Amino acid sequence: MDIYKTLLRPLIFSNVQPDPEWWHHQTMQTLRALEATSGSPPGDWVKSQVGRICCFAAPSLEVNLWGLRFPNPIGLAAGFDKNGEASTVWPSLGFGFMEMGTVTYHPQPGNPRPRMFRLPADLAAINRMGFNNQGAEALAQKLAFVKDKKGIHLPVPLGINLGKSKITPIEEAPGDYLASFRLLKSWGDYFAVNVSSPNTPGLRSLQAANQLAPILDALQQENQGEKPILVKIAPDLAWEDIAEIIAVANQYQLAGIIATNTTISRDNLETKIINLTGQPVTEEAGGLSGAPLRQRSTEVIRFIYQQTGGKLPIIGTGGIFTAADAWEKITAGATLLEAYTGLIYEGPLMVRHILEGLVAKLEENGLNSITEAVGFAGKL
Numbered sequence: 001m002d003i004y005k006t007l008l009r010p011l012i013f014s015n016v017q018p019d020p021e022w023w024h025h026q027t028m029q030t031l032r033a034l035e036a037t038s039g040s041p042p043g044d045w046v047k048s049q050v051g052r053i054c055c056f057a058a059p060s061l062e063v064n065l066w067g068l069r070f071p072n073p074i075g076l077a078a079g080f081d082k083n084g085e086a087s088t089v090w091p092s093l094g095f096g097f098m099e100m101g102t103v104t105y106h107p108q109p110g111n112p113r114p115r116m117f118r119l120p121a122d123l124a125a126i127n128r129m130g131f132n133n134q135g136a137e138a139l140a141q142k143l144a145f146v147k148d149k150k151g152i153h154l155p156v157p158l159g160i161n162l163g164k165s166k167i168t169p170i171e172e173a174p175g176d177y178l179a180s181f182r183l184l185k186s187w188g189d190y191f192a193v194n195v196s197s198p199n200t201p202g203l204r205s206l207q208a209a210n211q212l213a214p215i216l217d218a219l220q221q222e223n224q225g226e227k228p229i230l231v232k233i234a235p236d237l238a239w240e241d242i243a244e245i246i247a248v249a250n251q252y253q254l255a256g257i258i259a260t261n262t263t264i265s266r267d268n269l270e271t272k273i274i275n276l277t278g279q280p281v282t283e284e285a286g287g288l289s290g291a292p293l294r295q296r297s298t299e300v301i302r303f304i305y306q307q308t309g310g311k312l313p314i315i316g317t318g319g320i321f322t323a324a325d326a327w328e329k330i331t332a333g334a335t336l337l338e339a340y341t342g343l344i345y346e347g348p349l350m351v352r353h354i355l356e357g358l359v360a361k362l363e364e365n366g367l368n369s370i371t372e373a374v375g376f377a378g379k380l
Helices: 003-012 020-036 041-054 136-149 170-184 203-207 209-223 239-251 291-308 323-332 341-346 350-364
Strands: 063-065 068-070 074-076 097-103 116-119 124-127 158-162 190-194 229-233 256-259 287-290 314-317 336-339
Touching: 003 341, 020 041, 020 116, 041 350, 074 350, 097 136, 097 190, 124 291, 124 341, 136 158, 136 170, 158 170, 170 190, 170 203, 170 209, 190 209, 203 209, 209 229, 209 239, 229 239, 239 256, 239 291, 256 291, 287 291, 287 341, 291 314, 291 323, 314 323, 323 336, 323 350, 336 341, 341 350
Parallel strands: 074 097, 074 336, 097 158, 158 190, 190 229, 229 256, 256 314, 314 336
Antiparallel strands: 063 068, 116 124, 124 287
16 A cells, blocks of 8 residues: 555645645655664664665666766756755655755845745646755765765765855856856765756846856866756757757756756646635746656757757656656667656655556566667667
């Protein structure tokens, strides 16, 4: 029996506490408590028991990319653990990698509440969090404590998602991203440049080639090829804009593209009114994630894969709930995947179910490795 779906989700989705952010806070509080015991026999025993239930391993699911070993292609998307509070716990939930953040150089509270909404009829969510986080220095200290002071070796790669501080003017964005990168460079296995969140004023303008180039130039001059750097793009871009980003990514030798962030579209939603505010869904600002994003994000993945001949790795995200969703994105061209909203609806067994399903898909198609499935749909 899936306890989450039968017992916990009905409670979480009830009106006992209607604010999804409150539930998120409770989840993170639990994970923080478990994180605090990492390195101790009781804490490690609890995590091993969680891992026994939630994890699934198979050699065919391993991915080797950027000199890193990913035990499986399913990662935790940025936004769930902004401050790196549970970095030792996520692997026990089955994730093959995890992306912390979005983190900004300056600590910031984010937008006023309420700022997170569920749309159960659409298997979706809207958030306008606004990069609420404790800042790059605080994240660096947390990761240093785990890795240096506690001496814990994380069993999966850890990515860090970088955003622009709200108080930093757009024209000073390169320096802002660079300052965060300098603080965190030692602690992340890869870095994602987030220029696509709809919740920081003006941020999406940084996706324009002439705005993005100075940011990537500053980061790569500092990086000197040490860490993989990717850019995360919006699903709402026109094809020609995505093509320009691909050109800039190649020019600055980026390690890949994350496709995609949340969407500002509200097309074809079943939900008409947001219960928490009583406002029409079309009037609630923020990025939409979950099932309604699935098709568009896959289309963007397919476009990037085709435009680059499969030479620029893609992390696919958007509407991943099941093995079928994951398979669709991998065969469209994604090498790795990330999930967030799916975890809210499917619960902690989601990753295991997806991985078991992916192994079955490989067997059905006569493939030996998940990397053989990347772009497979275009080869049929």
